[in-house]
Amino acid sequence: MAKTSRQKILFIDDIPALCEEMVDTLRGEHLDAESNLSPLDAIPKVVQGDYDLVITGLVIAELGGFDIIRRIRGAGCRVPIIMVTGFGTEQSAIEAARLGVADYLTKPIERKELVARVRRVLVEHAPAVPERPKSLARMISGDAKMNAIFEKVKTIAPTESRVLILGETGCGKQLLAHAIHQQSKRSKEPYVEVNCAAIPANLLESELFGHEEGAFTGASKRRVGRFETAGKGTIFLDEIGELSFDLQSKLLHVLDSGKFTRVGGNNDLKSHARLVSATNRDLSKEVAQGRFRADLYYRLNVISIELPPLRERPGDIGILAQHFMNQFVTDGRQPPTFTTSAVDMMKVYPWPGNVRELQNFAEQLAVLHQGPRIEVTDLPSRIVQHALGVPHASPTESAERIPFRKAKDQFEKEYLLKVIQDANGNLAEGARLADMDRGQFYRLAKRHGLTTNSDL
Numbered sequence: 001m002a003k004t005s006r007q008k009i010l011f012i013d014d015i016p017a018l019c020e021e022m023v024d025t026l027r028g029e030h031l032d033a034e035s036n037l038s039p040l041d042a043i044p045k046v047v048q049g050d051y052d053l054v055i056t057g058l059v060i061a062e063l064g065g066f067d068i069i070r071r072i073r074g075a076g077c078r079v080p081i082i083m084v085t086g087f088g089t090e091q092s093a094i095e096a097a098r099l100g101v102a103d104y105l106t107k108p109i110e111r112k113e114l115v116a117r118v119r120r121v122l123v124e125h126a127p128a129v130p131e132r133p134k135s136l137a138r139m140i141s142g143d144a145k146m147n148a149i150f151e152k153v154k155t156i157a158p159t160e161s162r163v164l165i166l167g168e169t170g171c172g173k174q175l176l177a178h179a180i181h182q183q184s185k186r187s188k189e190p191y192v193e194v195n196c197a198a199i200p201a202n203l204l205e206s207e208l209f210g211h212e213e214g215a216f217t218g219a220s221k222r223r224v225g226r227f228e229t230a231g232k233g234t235i236f237l238d239e240i241g242e243l244s245f246d247l248q249s250k251l252l253h254v255l256d257s258g259k260f261t262r263v264g265g266n267n268d269l270k271s272h273a274r275l276v277s278a279t280n281r282d283l284s285k286e287v288a289q290g291r292f293r294a295d296l297y298y299r300l301n302v303i304s305i306e307l308p309p310l311r312e313r314p315g316d317i318g319i320l321a322q323h324f325m326n327q328f329v330t331d332g333r334q335p336p337t338f339t340t341s342a343v344d345m346m347k348v349y350p351w352p353g354n355v356r357e358l359q360n361f362a363e364q365l366a367v368l369h370q371g372p373r374i375e376v377t378d379l380p381s382r383i384v385q386h387a388l389g390v391p392h393a394s395p396t397e398s399a400e401r402i403p404f405r406k407a408k409d410q411f412e413k414e415y416l417l418k419v420i421q422d423a424n425g426n427l428a429e430g431a432r433l434a435d436m437d438r439g440q441f442y443r444l445a446k447r448h449g450l451t452t453n454s455d456l
């Protein structure tokens with residue numbers, strides 16, 4: 001069955017009148033619902049991802065509600081499931097919670113309440129990424145700070161000014177440098193990248209400026225350097241903070257005079273390339289501490305662009321994760337989508353490796369994950385552990401060092417996270433499992449950073 005853009009609901013029960021009533025109620029509220037009298041017919045369709053929500057009865061002759069859920073989950077499918085029953089007992093409610101149902105309703109249930117609970121589950125398990133991403137060359141973003149940077153690049157790229165890109169490792173400096181070239185009037189000319197940290201210091205000068213035959217041992221013939229190769233295009237010097245003092249002086253000379261000399265040569269050659277550079281160091285601090293030449297810093301830093309780390313770009317987490325997921329699923333499958341709850345938890349994690357770490361994480365999931373959705377429970381332990389606030393000592397080990405309030409806070413956070421995980425990331429269900437008022441549960445979850453859902 002082809003998927004439509006509306007979220008599709010399936011009701012499973014073997015009483016035709018109940019099916020008709022449920023479908024009429026939901027369709028009356030503009031929800032896309034259908035029913036199936038046979039669990040054995042319905043399960044394969046559910047497992048192949050035809051539905052966004054399953055509502056099931058408990059007592060069904062062909063296969064009971066709990067067995068339906070076990071088979072669906074056993075096939076690796078994490079579609080949210082609501083159980084509706086007229087035969088609810090405490091035990092069945094506990095079993096339903098254990099199996100991770102998104103909600104458990106006992107009859108009689110008012111029409112309005114039913115629709116409200118269904119809508120809530122649909123929202124909580126909806127694919128994330130509601131924002132419309134913006135793009136710049138090969139970069140995409142859904143974050144306001146990044147979109148402002150994209151706009152800045154569109155303004156400065158066509159000029160001749162040098163650009164210095166600052167930012168932590170893996171946050172997109174290289175991609176941004178290339179975008180500047182692509183948006184510039186030089187885009188048809190060469191684009192040359194040099195990673196100053198990857199080339200041994202004694203070879204870097206000849207790499208940049210070339211060398212003449214016999215310039216040093218092993219220089220058996222003349223070699224053209226990267227400045228020459230770049231011609232009238234752009235040369236991108238990555239990790240410029242790693243340049244030795246000697247090379248800093250030589251680069252300063254090129255920027256001041258527009259000329260350079262091959263190693264071992266006498267002739268001045270003209271440089272026409274535009275220079276874009278990047279570093280993950282705090283260059284102004286390097287200058288203050290005497291490790292980087294101030295005059296070179298000012299010449300490089302005509303226009304500076306500071307790329308924020310991923311943890312300061314919450315609007316990018318869901319968009320980039322889904323973007324990479326779509327790229328990495330190449331075997332014809334429909335790429336799984338990240339749910340809002342999963343993205344909320346990913347926003348709490350600090351992503352020390354920035355976009356590169358997110359990219360690797362999406363690649364692993366693309367290979368290993370089966371099923372149409374990525375839920376909180378599918379996230380790797382480092383993301384969940386972070387939400388737990390580990391490492392921390394147990395109260396008995398260090399009672400004298402941890403104030404009571406802090407110990408209580410740690411316990412509260414750990415407890416809430418466990419409950420939210422048991423509830424498959426569904427906060428309403430979490431509140432029910434914890435036997436807490438829903439509003440209080442939401443507020444606590446938010447205070448501990450276990451959700452960033454802004455409407456809580």
Ligand SMILES: Nc1ncnc2c1ncn2[C@@H]1O[C@H](COP(=O)(O)OP(=O)(O)OP(=O)(O)O)[C@@H](O)[C@H]1O
Binds near residue numbers: 174359
């Ligand atoms: N906004 C983005 N959209 C799409 N892909 C991105 C984006 N930002 C970064 N990437 C991807 O993330 C990875 C890391 O980005 P990049 O190499 O540009 O980071 P960097 O800051 O230059 O890292 P380093 O400091 O280690 O050199 C690359 O594979 C890049 O394609």
